[in-house]
Amino acid sequence: MSLYRNTVWFLNGIQQYTRKGYEEACKSFEPKDLEVSAVGRHFMITGANSGIGRATAMVVAKKGGTVHMVCRNKGRAEEARAAIVNESGNTEVFIHIVDLSQTHKVSQFAENFKKQFSSLNVLINNAGCMLHKRELNAEGLEKNFATNIMGVYILTQTLIPLLQMSRDPRVITVSSGGMLVQKLRFDDLQSEKGSFDGLMVYAQNKRQQVVLTEQWAKANPLIHFSVMHPGWVDTPAVSSSMPEFHHMMGERLRTVEQGADTVVWLALSRVVSRMCSGQFFQDRQPVPTHLPLAWTHSSADEMQTFMNRLETIARAVQSLPHSNPDQE
Numbered sequence: 001m002s003l004y005r006n007t008v009w010f011l012n013g014i015q016q017y018t019r020k021g022y023e024e025a026c027k028s029f030e031p032k033d034l035e036v037s038a039v040g041r042h043f044m045i046t047g048a049n050s051g052i053g054r055a056t057a058m059v060v061a062k063k064g065g066t067v068h069m070v071c072r073n074k075g076r077a078e079e080a081r082a083a084i085v086n087e088s089g090n091t092e093v094f095i096h097i098v099d100l101s102q103t104h105k106v107s108q109f110a111e112n113f114k115k116q117f118s119s120l121n122v123l124i125n126n127a128g129c130m131l132h133k134r135e136l137n138a139e140g141l142e143k144n145f146a147t148n149i150m151g152v153y154i155l156t157q158t159l160i161p162l163l164q165m166s167r168d169p170r171v172i173t174v175s176s177g178g179m180l181v182q183k184l185r186f187d188d189l190q191s192e193k194g195s196f197d198g199l200m201v202y203a204q205n206k207r208q209q210v211v212l213t214e215q216w217a218k219a220n221p222l223i224h225f226s227v228m229h230p231g232w233v234d235t236p237a238v239s240s241s242m243p244e245f246h247h248m249m250g251e252r253l254r255t256v257e258q259g260a261d262t263v264v265w266l267a268l269s270r271v272v273s274r275m276c277s278g279q280f281f282q283d284r285q286p287v288p289t290h291l292p293l294a295w296t297h298s299s300a301d302e303m304q305t306f307m308n309r310l311e312t313i314a315r316a317v318q319s320l321p322h323s324n325p326d327q328e
């Protein structure tokens with residue numbers, strides 16, 4: 001089954017997710033959509049030091065927005081900030097050092113941010129990982145799940161009140177077309193059952209991000225939620241987590257700017273706020289979250305159970321004894 005799913009994922013991807021796929025899709029883009037100013041708007045971008053997140057931060061900074069870069073490595077974050085400030089001329093770019101796999105620290109960071117800042121217009125959940133070995137974080141959570149889901153869940157849930165107080169609030173989550181081969185699984189969130197397949201755990205996390213977005217959209221009508229697939233993009237994540245695929249695809253991979261295009265469009269374009277909240281996007285278009293005749297649909301009860309389990313985990317982590325936050 002795993003081979004079959006991998007093959008479907010690959011074949012589906014190779015056609016549209018490449019550089020050529022982007023070049024074809026962008027013929028129908030409306031250039032005016034991005035002729036907007038972001039001055040006075042505040043953007044939080046996780047994983048903003050590299051790849052798609054960094055390319056997004058660069059465009060937002062060039063448009064005059066205030067950028068909060070959430071990164072785990074101080075050196076890499078400072079190098080990226082310097083490049084963004086230098087090229088954009090915008091000094092309103094701030095670094096917050098947070099490892100999103102450390103769930104309790106994510107909670108502390110989000111609570112502090114809410115106290116420290118009076119506005120957040122756009123949250124971009126971009127950081128992600130694909131770990132091929134099963135490892136646990138300090139709270140005993142499997143690290144792909146901790147980073148890709150609990151980090152996203154706690155950051156977003158905690159910041160919802162701040163987003164709601166801000167003008168035209170949006171939450172964008174960078175998922176992956178790989179999620180199309182996964183049905184939501186809520187009975188094994190820590191990947192304890194069977195053999196551990198990092199690629200499939202990643203794809204499951206990306207399906208969970210789509211479900212999260214749909215559920216958040218229903219529960220929070222004041223905020224515009226979207227989730228997206230960037231295509232296959234030449235980034236360190238792909239070269240390190242999928243080296244054979246990276247080598248095989250070579251020049252056919254998208255540039256980081258092409259991968260970031262739909263994130264930027266979802267974050268900045270005025271047309272987006274008139275579109276239905278909770279949708280999955282690819283190349284500036286809402287696209288289905290299931291393949292034709294797919295087995296991947298979940299019932300409303302299943303999705304609610306998933307949300308309830310995340311909330312239970314979040315509460316358990318948040319009730320752990322408080323330590324001093326080590327981020328700014």
Ligand SMILES: NC(=O)c1ccc[n+]([C@@H]2O[C@H](COP(=O)([O-])OP(=O)(O)OC[C@H]3O[C@@H](n4cnc5c(N)ncnc54)[C@H](OP(=O)(O)O)[C@@H]3O)[C@@H](O)[C@H]2O)c1
Pocket residue numbers: 046047048049050051052053070071072073076098099100101102126127128129147174175176177229230231232233234235236237238
């Ligand atoms: N590239 C693709 O083809 C592709 C396709 C589909 C979806 N995506 C998604 O796109 C998003 C961005 O990835 P990318 O391709 O742009 O890769 P990337 O250049 O490697 O960027 C990933 C970013 O996430 C950060 N990150 C990872 N784990 C973190 C943690 N525990 N705490 C804080 N930050 C963490 C990385 O920080 P470090 O620099 O410190 O490692 C980096 O800044 C991911 O969600 C990925 O799943 C990418």
